[in-house]
Every structure is written in C-alpha cells, then in structure tokens.
Amino acid sequence: MSATLIDGKAFAARVRDKVADHVTRLREEHGIVPGLAVVLVGEDPASQVYVRSKGKQTVECGMASFEHKLDADTPEADLLALVAKLNADPEVHGILVQLPLPAHLDSDLVINSIDPAKDVDGFHISNVGLLGTGQKSMVPCTPLGCLMMLRDHHGSLSGMNAVVVGRSNIVGKPMAQLLLGESCTVTIAHSRTKDLPEVCRRADILVAAVGRPEMIPGDWVKPGATVIDVGINRIDAPEKGAGKTRLVGDVAFDGCAAVAGAITPVPGGVGPMTIACLLANTVTACCRANGLAEPEGLTA
Numbered sequence: 001m002s003a004t005l006i007d008g009k010a011f012a013a014r015v016r017d018k019v020a021d022h023v024t025r026l027r028e029e030h031g032i033v034p035g036l037a038v039v040l041v042g043e044d045p046a047s048q049v050y051v052r053s054k055g056k057q058t059v060e061c062g063m064a065s066f067e068h069k070l071d072a073d074t075p076e077a078d079l080l081a082l083v084a085k086l087n088a089d090p091e092v093h094g095i096l097v098q099l100p101l102p103a104h105l106d107s108d109l110v111i112n113s114i115d116p117a118k119d120v121d122g123f124h125i126s127n128v129g130l131l132g133t134g135q136k137s138m139v140p141c142t143p144l145g146c147l148m149m150l151r152d153h154h155g156s157l158s159g160m161n162a163v164v165v166g167r168s169n170i171v172g173k174p175m176a177q178l179l180l181g182e183s184c185t186v187t188i189a190h191s192r193t194k195d196l197p198e199v200c201r202r203a204d205i206l207v208a209a210v211g212r213p214e215m216i217p218g219d220w221v222k223p224g225a226t227v228i229d230v231g232i233n234r235i236d237a238p239e240k241g242a243g244k245t246r247l248v249g250d251v252a253f254d255g256c257a258a259v260a261g262a263i264t265p266v267p268g269g270v271g272p273m274t275i276a277c278l279l280a281n282t283v284t285a286c287c288r289a290n291g292l293a294e295p296e297g298l299t300a
C-alpha cells in the first residue's frame with residue numbers, strides 16, 4: 001500500500017472532543033443541554049446497531065439522547081404525530097428519523113414534516129434548497145464528514161476534478177453540492193453512466209457511494225487520487241468461520257490503496273465521521289435555536 005490512510009475513526013474522536021467542549025460551555029454558561037431525538041421504525045438489526053451507537057455517543061458528549069422505537073406497522077399518522085411532538089419539544093434540538101422507513105410510510109412526507117431547524121440529517125427540502133443555493137443550512141452528516149476529511153487532507157480543493165459515484169438524496173447529491181461549493185469541477189456518475197472506469201480515472205477526488213461491495217478496482221483510480229469510500233456492505237466471510245460476515249466498502253481497498261494518494265478504510269472511515277457530524281449538527285442546531293455562537297469548524 002502506498003496511499004496515506006485517512007483515519008476517520010481518529011478524526012471522528014477529535015470532532016466529538018470539540019462537540020463535548022462546546023456542550024460543556026453551553027451547560028456552564030447558559031444552562032442549556034443539547035438534545036437529539038432518534039426515531040427508529042421497525043427492527044432492522046443494522047439500524048438498531050447505528051441507533052444504539054448514536055445514543056451512546058450523544059450521551060458521552062454530554063448531550064441528552066431521546067430514543068423512540070416504533071413497531072414496523074406503525075400507522076403514518078402516528079409517526080407524524082410523534083414528529084410534531086418532537087418539533088414542539090424545547091429539549092429536543094435535533095431530530096433524526098432512521099431511513100429507510102417501512103414501505104407503507106412516505107419518507108418524503110415524514111422528513112418534510114420535521115422542523116427544518118431541527119433537521120440534523122439535512123434531508124428536509126428547505127435544507128436541500130439552502131445547500132443548493134449556497135445558504136446556511138443543516139448539512140447532511142455523511143457528506144459533511146467526507147468534506148471535513150478532504151479539507152483536512154488537502155487544504156484547498158479548488159479546481160480539483162471530483163467524481164461522485166452515486167446520486168442518492170442522502171449521499172451523492174449533497175456530496176456533489178459540497179464539492180461544488182469548494183470550487184471542484186464535479187461529475188456525478190450513476191448506474192446509467194457510460195464508461196464509468198474512464199470517468200473515474202479523471203478524478204483527483206473519487207467518492208464512492210453506490211452500495212456495491214468492492215465494485216471499484218485499482219485500475220479505475222488515477223495515480224495519486226484521494227479515494228473516499230462511503231459504502232458499507234456486509235458480505236459473507238467464510239474465512240472467519242461458518243456464517244461469519246465482514247464489512248467492506250464500495251472500493252476494492254488493496255487494489256485502490258496501491259494506486260491512490262490517500263484513501264479511507266471501511267470500517268473506520270466515513271462511518272464514524274457520519275455519527276460525529278450528527279452530534280456536531282445537533283450542537284449547531286441548539287446554538288442557532290438559542291441565538292448563540294456556533295462551534296467553529298464543525299459545519300460546511
């Protein structure tokens with residue numbers, strides 16, 4: 001491996017330290033405790049893992065964590081009523097509704113019912129519009145975490161060719177907006193892109209957010225490029241024993257690390273940064289709600 005490893009786990013710990021410092025100041029100087037409410041509908045085991053670790057890290061940073069677990073068959077009206085209650089609750093500064101929702105629930109409707117000021121995922125149409133027009137918004141956590149690592153590694157990103165593979169509303173599109181905001185020349189690739197290997201080879205910054213285990217091989221990477229692997233894929237790992245699994249990203253790590261200048265691992269890359277940015281967004285939302293100075297360096 002010749003690439004520099006971008007250690008998302010260590011970076012996320014530093015972000016959480018900054019968050020915790022600011023939380024201490026809010027409590028000591030203003031008597032305010034930021035609160036994050038996480039809503040989980042159904043019993044998807046992967047989602048339960050994320051929700052648990054979000055709750056734990058929220059409390060470790062000195063904030064209040066409110067977890068709401070609803071049955072998989074919860075009627076839409078009940079979920080909307082819970083969101084309305086959280087919107088009105090002064091102890092709740094951030095609301096996250098874990099996605100995907102069960103199929104009978106309209107996720108656009110639910111997300112857009114969240115008070116945009118409490119939308120710490122940055123998925124509400126108001127925040128999407130604000131981000132797209134370069135105005136102050138809540139920035140989606142995963143792309144924000146990627147941006148923080150890229151800025152830290154490169155300083156300025158101005159003029160770099162960035163290729164984002166994936167165009168979802170939660171990762172690909174907001175990632176592209178942030179990179180455009182940094183004056184990158186941005187290409188968004190997806191399942192209909194012609195000659196994806198050639199498109200990827202033009203990237204100085206390659207962000208993979210596809211959901212296909214190890215789909216990007218080393219020979220799609222420009223020598224020296226920075227590779228950000230957003231993918232979280234659980235695959236069978238018979239080498240670890242019968243029935244065992246392991247996590248891999250959307251890039252074939254060894255092959256890409258041999259060519260890239262820098263690369264994020266999976267696990268320990270973008271994932272921990274996503275949760276750290278969720279905590280950062282909660283503090284930011286709390287400060288904005290109270291007309292107080294926001295922590296520096298924790299948003300886009």
Ligand SMILES: NC(=O)C1=CN([C@@H]2O[C@H](COP(=O)(O)OP(=O)(O)OC[C@H]3O[C@@H](n4cnc5c(N)ncnc54)[C@H](OP(=O)(O)O)[C@@H]3O)[C@@H](O)[C@H]2O)C=CC1
Nearest residue numbers: 142166167168171190191209210211230231232270271274
């Ligand atoms: N680390 C973290 O914190 C997070 C990780 N993730 C992970 O990131 C990955 C992507 O998540 P998400 O954006 O929600 O996924 P989606 O399924 O919503 O989007 C996947 C995107 O990849 C594109 N795509 C699919 N197949 C190909 C292909 N063969 N070639 C090129 N593009 C393709 C799709 O294109 P099209 O639009 O044309 O269908 C789509 O735009 C997943 O592994 C997910 O688990 C997600 C959120 C947070």
Ligand SMILES: Nc1nc(=O)c2c([nH]1)NC[C@@H]1CN(c3ccc(C(=O)N[C@@H](CCC(=O)O)C(=O)O)cc3)C=[N+]21
Nearest residue numbers: 050096097098099100121232267268269271272274275
């Ligand atoms: N409203 C909403 N917002 C989200 O941000 C959101 C969501 N729904 N639904 C699911 C995806 C996925 N996601 C991850 C967060 C952290 C890790 C993470 O910490 N991963 C660890 C490994 C964890 C493990 O071992 O399973 C790592 O990469 O090192 C992964 C994935 C947030 N998402």
